Amino acid sequence: MTPDRLDQISRIYHEAxxxxxHERDAFLSEACGAxxxxxxxxxxxxxxxxxxxxxxxxxxxxxxxxxSIS
Amino acid sequence: xxxxxxxxxxxxxxxxxWGDGDQAALxxxxxxxxxxxxxxxxxxxxxxxxxxxxxxxxxxNEAYLRLADLREMRWQDRAHFVAMAARLxxxxxxxxxxxxxxxxxxxxxxxVSLDPALAASGAPEEDVVALDEALTxxxxxxxxxxxxxxxxxxGGLSLEETAEALKVSPETVKRDWRLSRAWLHKExxxxxxx
Numbered sequence: 302m303t304p305d306r307l308d309q310i311s312r313i314y315h316e317a318x319x320x321x322x323h324e325r326d327a328f329l330s331e332a333c334g335a336x337x338x339x340x341x342x343x344x345x346x347x348x349x350x351x352x353x354x355x356x357x358x359x360x361x362x363x364x365x366x367x368x369s370i371s
Numbered sequence: 372x373x374x375x376x377x378x379x380x381x382x383x384x385x386x387x388x389w390g391d392g393d394q395a396a397l398x399x400x401x402x403x404x405x406x407x408x409x410x411x412x413x414x415x416x417x418x419x420x421x422x423x424x425x426x427x428x429x430x431x432n433e434a435y436l437r438l439a440d441l442r443e444m445r446w447q448d449r450a451h452f453v454a455m456a457a458r459l460x461x462x463x464x465x466x467x468x469x470x471x472x473x474x475x476x477x478x479x480x481x482x483v484s485l486d487p488a489l490a491a492s493g494a495p496e497e498d499v500v501a502l503d504e505a506l507t508x509x510x511x512x513x514x515x516x517x518x519x520x521x522x523x524x525x526g527g528l529s530l531e532e533t534a535e536a537l538k539v540s541p542e543t544v545k546r547d548w549r550l551s552r553a554w555l556h557k558e559x560x561x562x563x564x565x
Contacts (some may be wrong), residue, residue: 307512311550332518346553353556 314343322361380405382438388514390448397455405454405459407434412463417527427464431456448537454536457526461503464525468499471534505558509551515539519547520555 317325319327325347333340382403388396435452510517515537522528522536530548534541542546 304512307516311546314550314553315546345557346550349555349557349560350549352560353552356421 310339310346313339314346317343317347322356379438379440379513380406383443384441386439386448386452387443390445390451401455402457403462404438404456407438407468408456408459408463409436412467427457427460427525431460432524450536453526453528453532454522457521457528460525461521463507464499465503501559502555505555508521508558509554509560516547516551516554519544520551523548 315326316332320328320353329340329343333343372403379564382400385400385403389400407431411433415430431453434456435449439448439452506517506520509520517535519533522533524528530541530544534544537544
């Protein structure tokens with residue numbers, strides 16, 4: 302992936318998020334055109350957005366490593 | 372009242388100078404803050420039993436309270452301090468994880484993971500080293516988006532403070548956060564596969 306590609310993904314991704322699930326499919330078809338990889342990437346991110354939910358919500362806390370592991 | 376140490380006095384002056392645009396002051400400040408964070412993290416780890424949680428944002432805040440003389444600080448100083456300390460905090464945590472013998476890949480301990488509430492919520496566990504690697508990858512693509520995660524995750528800055536520290540609009544921070552979060556989640560999930 303390149304920085305430009307990520308920017309392109311970001312634009313379409315946020316646009317897709319602002320649409321209802323019902324509209325998304327048609328929107329992605331139009332926005333991604335024949336670029337199937339782009340569409341896959343965005344669909345995957347949308348899926349992960351749902352899964353991540355607030356799981357990276359802040360403030361984060363870290364479980365301490367045990368001393369016994371080496 | 373606990374008297375302010377010499378390090379604190381020095382840090383306060385450096386923080387002010389840096390805020391006024393003195394980049395040399397920043398170079399002097401970084402090792403002071405790094406040492407303080409490492410000391411706090413190690414002390415915390417020595418005190419707590421394994422399996423308990425360590426909050427990076429709390430340590431960054433504690434370092435600020437210890438190093439900065441609040442009477443002399445301006446409101447912008449905290450955002451600037453945290454912007455720098457968040458990166459150092461990330462490094463300290465990775466160093467600690469690695470010093471415990473954790474390698475880059477393959478020997479990822481489940482013990483170094485995010486809050487157990489994540490596991491309870493069904494979300495996959497993440498660890499410091501994996502998160503660090505994913506963030507480095509994201510930074511190569513988009514330094515700003517990686518910084519948003521760093522500031523919010525390791526520094527605990529609010530949306531507005533993050534926007535202030537990065538000199539972008541809160542709306543940009545919000546969008547960066549949402550995309551980066553999904554991107555990291557995807558990256559960590561992919562890497563987790565053996």
